[in-house]
Amino acid sequence: MGARQHLVVIGNGMAGVKTLEELLALAPERYDITVFGAEPHPNYNRILLSPVLAGEMGIADIVLNGPAWYREHGIRLHLGKRVARIDRRRRFVIAEDGAEAPYDRLLLATGSKPVVLPVPGAELPGVLTYRDIADTEAMIRAAAQHRRAVVIGGGLLGLEAANGLRARGMEVTVVHLMPWLMERQLDRSAAAMLQAVLEARGVAFRLGAETTALLAGENGSVGAALLKDGEQLRADLVVMAAGIRPNVELAREAGLYCERGIVVSDTLQTFDPRIYAVGECVAHRGVAYGLVAPLYEMAKVCATHLAGFGIGRYTGSILSTRLKVTGVDLFSAGDFTGGGGTEAITLLDADAAVYRKVVLKDDRVAGAVFYGDTAGAGWLLELMRDGREVTAFRDALVFGPEAAALLVERDRP
Numbered sequence: 499m500g501a502r503q504h505l506v507v508i509g510n511g512m513a514g515v516k517t518l519e520e521l522l523a524l525a526p527e528r529y530d531i532t533v534f535g536a537e538p539h540p541n542y543n544r545i546l547l548s549p550v551l552a553g554e555m556g557i558a559d560i561v562l563n564g565p566a567w568y569r570e571h572g573i574r575l576h577l578g579k580r581v582a583r584i585d586r587r588r589r590f591v592i593a594e595d596g597a598e599a600p601y602d603r604l605l606l607a608t609g610s611k612p613v614v615l616p617v618p619g620a621e622l623p624g625v626l627t628y629r630d631i632a633d634t635e636a637m638i639r640a641a642a643q644h645r646r647a648v649v650i651g652g653g654l655l656g657l658e659a660a661n662g663l664r665a666r667g668m669e670v671t672v673v674h675l676m677p678w679l680m681e682r683q684l685d686r687s688a689a690a691m692l693q694a695v696l697e698a699r700g701v702a703f704r705l706g707a708e709t710t711a712l713l714a715g716e717n718g719s720v721g722a723a724l725l726k727d728g729e730q731l732r733a734d735l736v737v738m739a740a741g742i743r744p745n746v747e748l749a750r751e752a753g754l755y756c757e758r759g760i761v762v763s764d765t766l767q768t769f770d771p772r773i774y775a776v777g778e779c780v781a782h783r784g785v786a787y788g789l790v791a792p793l794y795e796m797a798k799v800c801a802t803h804l805a806g807f808g809i810g811r812y813t814g815s816i817l818s819t820r821l822k823v824t825g826v827d828l829f830s831a832g833d834f835t836g837g838g839g840t841e842a843i844t845l846l847d848a849d850a851a852v853y854r855k856v857v858l859k860d861d862r863v864a865g866a867v868f869y870g871d872t873a874g875a876g877w878l879l880e881l882m883r884d885g886r887e888v889t890a891f892r893d894a895l896v897f898g899p900e901a902a903a904l905l906v907e908r909d910r911p
Contacts, residue, residue, distance in 0.1 A: 502530045503602035505804065506591050508581050508748065510535025512544060513777025513793040514607025515563055520801030522571055528805060531573045532599045534591065538578035539631055540564050545790060545821075547634045551662030557631060574599075584752035586770060603772055603804060606749055606760060610742040610778035610788065615650065619712030624720035625736045628659045637737065641666035644734030648672075648723045650709050652679040654823060656739035657692075660701050661824040663735070671702040671731050673709055673723065675740075683819045683830045687846070688853050688869040695826060695851070704731070712736055744779045744786050759786040764811040766800040776800050783814055791815065818879055820872060829875040832865030832882050833857060840864055845896040854896040861889045874898030 505521075507514050510533055518531065535541075539557070546560040568575040582594045584604070591599045612627035614620055624644075626636055640647075641663055649660045652674030660670045672679075678689035693703060708726040715721020715734070723731045744759035755761045755769045759781030766774045766782075776796040778788055787793060792815035802810040818831035836842050836857045845854040852870040856863060856878065863881045877899040881888060888895060890909065891902035 503528065504600050505529035505531045505603045505605065506599050506601040507531065507533045507605045507607060508584075508591065509605075509607030509609055509777070509779075510537065510541055510575070510577070511607060511609050511777065512541070512562070512790060513609070513797055514605060515541040516794055516797040517605060517607070517776055517800050517804070518571075518573070519563075520798050521804050524801055524807065525805035526571070529603070531571070532576070532591075532601075533568070533573055534576045534579050534581050534593060534599075536578070536580045537630060537632070540568070540575075540577070542631070544630070547628075547631070548658035548662060550631075551634050551637055551659065552665040553662075581748060584748060584773075586752055586773075589772070601772070603774065605800070605804070606768070606773065606775040606779060607777045608745040608748060608779040610744050612738065613741040613743055614738055615709065615740055617709060617711050619714065619720065620738075622712055622714055622720040622736075623718065624734060625712060625738065628655050628737050628739050629742075637663065637735070638666065640735040641668050645669060646671075646733050647735040647737065648731050648733040649737045649739060650723070651739035651741070652676065652703070652705070653682065653739065653741070654680060654821065656737070657696065657823055659737045659739055661696065661699070663737075664699055664701050668735070669702075670700070671704060671733075672696075673704045673707050673725065673731070675706070675708055677706050679703075679705070680823070680828075683828065683867075684869070685835060685855065685867050687844075687855070688828070688830075688867050691851060691853055691869050692823065692826060692828075696824060699824075704729070742778065742788055744781065746779060749775070749779070757781050757784070764799075764813060765803050766796055766812060767803070774800050774804065782812065785814060787815060789817075789819060791818070816879065816883060820875055827868070827870060827872045829868040829872040830866065831875075831879055832863070833859075834865035834867040836865070843892065843896055856895040858888070858892065858895075861887050861892070863888060863895070 541563040543560045549555040579593045583592045612629045647663045647668045647670045649656045649672045660672050664670045678686045710726050711724040713722040746756040749760045750756045760775040777793045799810040799812040820829045840859045843856045854868050857865040866878050891905045894901035894905045
């Protein structure tokens with residue numbers, strides 16, 4: 499092989515660096531690699547910001563690849579440098595400080611940005627989002643100085659923020675627009691169990707509630723959140739955790755086709771075949787993913803094409819969530835809400851705080867939600883992906899693969 503090609507990666511987060519890890523395993527000599535990261539930190543596990551906020555881990559504990567890893571692989575790393583422009587004609591990336599890097603292949607992994615609600619007072623001091631290390635450190639400082647917090651958003655990030663701030667001694671109220679928590683991952687029954695656990699820890703909730711304004715306190719910082727029904731919640735700190743949006747501005751300004759995210763093909767190429775994109779910034783077949791598993795699946799496929807192998811297609815991911823929220827194991831996948839033409843098999847053990855629901859359609863698993871115990875979740879996900887008929891062991895679905903095998907064996911002629 500001749501001279502190495504130049505690969506530039508914009509974004510030093512989990513999706514972009516995972517792609518590099520996969521690429522280096524396949525074709526370690528193919529590229530001279532340059533990485534631009536807007537944050538001043540090396541690659542870290544964003545999922546573990548929650549235990550950092552709660553005081554269970556430190557920043558050093560969540561680093562995935564420290565500076566030595568980049569040196570070992572000869573990667574030029576620009577930390578704290580935001581890219582200002584992509585010159586597709588000259589094939590150069592230009593940072594805000596004027597630094598330039600040429601590319602033969604470019605990988606966009608610009609991630610997402612938190613939604614800031616367009617309400618009066620959103621710009622007040624003491625109003626934060628929850629997305630990166632800087633946000634987390636600001637919340638830790640606020641918890642040391644102040645007493646009351648309001649978290650806007652009862653999704654995963656909002657609940658993790660509420661739990662972490664409560665663990666640091668703050669009085670916390672979660673304001674959520676929807677009628678139950680984590681409505682994208684949980685049904686009403688599982689959400690009620692999770693809410694009860696958090697209420698027992700001292701977190702208060704306002705569900706079906708809309709924040710219409712943030713009001714300044716006497717010191718000029720945020721002092722209260724005003725709800726649509728007129729209630730005012732006193733707050734020295736307000737955390738907005740009301741969703742994320744793909745970061746597409748850089749790509750759009752470069753003339754790349756964007757819809758909700760940067761539009762990519764099954765090979766993770768944009769409409770410019772020299773430019774690839776992975777992660778939360780991407781729209782693939784009309785879907786933008788915000789969970790780690792799909793991002794890593796994208797990374798694996800993208801790496802095979804960057805390596806020049808020309809194999810692998812990313813065809814999308816079954817939306818499944820397996821996570822630990824505030825110490826509680828949760829799993830959900832597919833159509834777990836049910837509806838017309840479906841039936842649900844449920845198991846509820848109130849004493850053990852375990853809830854399981856499996857939704858069937860045409861004797862196949864269409865979706866599931868588990869709370870408190872996720873054993874067997876991987877098996878159910880396989881049944882969903884394979885579209886396997888489950889008539890022979892449907893009564894054992896909520897108990898797991900071992901129970902299903904026993905049932906099939908019992909009924910064998």
